[in-house]
Amino acid sequence: MAQTYVDNRILNYTKNIHAGAENLDNGNTMARVRVDNTFMSAELEMEVKLPDLKIVSIKGKILRSFAEECKDNAEVLQRAVGMRVGAGITRLVKETIGGSNGCNVLADMILEGCNALIMGFTVDELERQLGAETDEGYEQVLKDMLENNPRIASCIAFTEGNDLRKRLGV
Amino acid sequence: MFEFTRSKSIGVEKREEGMFLVHGFLDDNVYTIELDLEVKTPEYTISSARGYMKRYTTPECPKAPSILDDTVGLEIGGADFETKIKKLVGRGGCRHLADLFIECCNAVSPAALQVEWKNASSGGISKDDFIRNMLKNEPKIRDRCKTYSRESALVKRLGVEW
Numbered sequence: 001m002a003q004t005y006v007d008n009r010i011l012n013y014t015k016n017i018h019a020g021a022e023n024l025d026n027g028n029t030m031a032r033v034r035v036d037n038t039f040m041s042a043e044l045e046m047e048v049k050l051p052d053l054k055i056v057s058i059k060g061k062i063l064r065s066f067a068e069e070c071k072d073n074a075e076v077l078q079r080a081v082g083m084r085v086g087a088g089i090t091r092l093v094k095e096t097i098g099g100s101n102g103c104n105v106l107a108d109m110i111l112e113g114c115n116a117l118i119m120g121f122t123v124d125e126l127e128r129q130l131g132a133e134t135d136e137g138y139e140q141v142l143k144d145m146l147e148n149n150p151r152i153a154s155c156i157a158f159t160e161g162n163d164l165r166k167r168l169g170v
Numbered sequence: 171m172f173e174f175t176r177s178k179s180i181g182v183e184k185r186e187e188g189m190f191l192v193h194g195f196l197d198d199n200v201y202t203i204e205l206d207l208e209v210k211t212p213e214y215t216i217s218s219a220r221g222y223m224k225r226y227t228t229p230e231c232p233k234a235p236s237i238l239d240d241t242v243g244l245e246i247g248g249a250d251f252e253t254k255i256k257k258l259v260g261r262g263g264c265r266h267l268a269d270l271f272i273e274c275c276n277a278v279s280p281a282a283l284q285v286e287w288k289n290a291s292s293g294g295i296s297k298d299d300f301i302r303n304m305l306k307n308e309p310k311i312r313d314r315c316k317t318y319s320r321e322s323a324l325v326k327r328l329g330v331e332w
Contacts, residue, residue, distance in 0.1 A: 009183055009185075010183070011181045011182060011183050012182055012183055012184050012190075012281045012284050012285050012288075013180075013181070013182040013277055013280050013281035013284045014179075014180065014181050014182075015178075015179070015180040015273070015277055015280075016177070016178070016179050016180075017176075017177065017178040017179075017273075018175070018176070018177050019175070019176050020173075020174060020175040020176070021173070021174045021175075022173050022174075023173070037280070038280065038281075038284050039280060039283075039284070066297075067297075067301060067317050067318075067324055069317045069322065069323060069324040070317050073315075073316050073317065076316070098315070099315070100313040100314065100315065100316070100319045101316055101319065102315060102316055103315055103316060103317075104314070104315050112176075115176070115269075116174050116175070116176055117174075119174045119176065119198065119199070119200065120173065120174035122200070123173070123174050123199045123200060126200055126227060129227075130227060142228060142229075153261055154260075154261060154265070155234070155260065155261060155263065155264050155265055156230045156231065156233055156234045156237070156262065156263050156264060157227070157228040157230040157231060159230075159262075162230055163229075163230065164228060164229055164230045
């Protein structure tokens with residue numbers, strides 16, 4: 001007799017990504033990324049020199065993979081040394097680290113690390129801004145952000161003529 | 171103290187024949203975002219997309235998931251898929267929601283592969299034979315990366331040519 005107690009909804013595929021960035025004592029920043037999915041597991045560490053945002057060292061390892069041969073591909077990471085975390089990095093990493101002579105998983109992990117690094121620069125500023133003690137203070141922060149930020153049309157908050165801009169008179 | 175961490179968690183279930191459900195969750199110092207997608211196969215088209223901004227930075231951010239309605243009908247994959255989503259969902263809504271959206275979409279194909287592998291392995295097919303068949307029958311896999319390139323040791327060992 002068929003079991004009727006629970007609906008079988010076992011996941012066919014799972015993926016977990018963890019990326020972080022932190023300051024080092026030498027003034028540089030370290031990004032660390034870990035990926036675990038149904039087919040593979042990999043980790044990498046990437047040191048980025050400040051203020052020029054250049055990748056000065058990188059190491060990583062594919063710990064588990066569907067095809068055993070993937071474990072030999074971590075050497076492609078060394079191609080990222082010298083790259084600058086800035087405009088064009090996405091395309092450069094996808095073409096240099098990923099593609100038919102590389103590893104797309106490791107390429108994505110580098111980009112995840114770059115994103116963590118860039119987001120890290122914004123956290124303190126956002127915390128200060130969002131921590132305004134009054135509504136007036138918070139609205140002033142938003143107004144300053146919209147007036148002084150060049151990211152027009154980069155997301156819904158920066159869309160010209162949106163409700164927020166109208167309300168704040170920006 | 172400069173410190174940032176982001177976690178993304180994706181789960182895919184084959185809900186019924188021809189339908190995958192994808193659940194995505196993003197949590198970092200600044201944002202918490204959830205996403206549910208329904209993807210129809212074998213077309214790999216998005217049939218439903220719902221998102222929820224739980225933690226964000228401006229009063230406009232919670233409106234971003236409304237843009238997801240415009241993704242219904244889109245086919246996952248293709249050279250410009252990520253660019254299209256970054257523009258549509260990212261610029262039109264939220265780039266972190268777009269990031270999670272792309273992550274969820276990229277999880278459907280491996281989920282379908284896992285279903286195939288589970289069926290094949292329970293039928294006694296070896297991993298080598300499975301990969302050989304995959305390379306023969308799925309041109310998209312060929313030359314996708316170093317392991318599956320025509321010059322790789324694996325492809326040569328399996329005796330596949332294209």
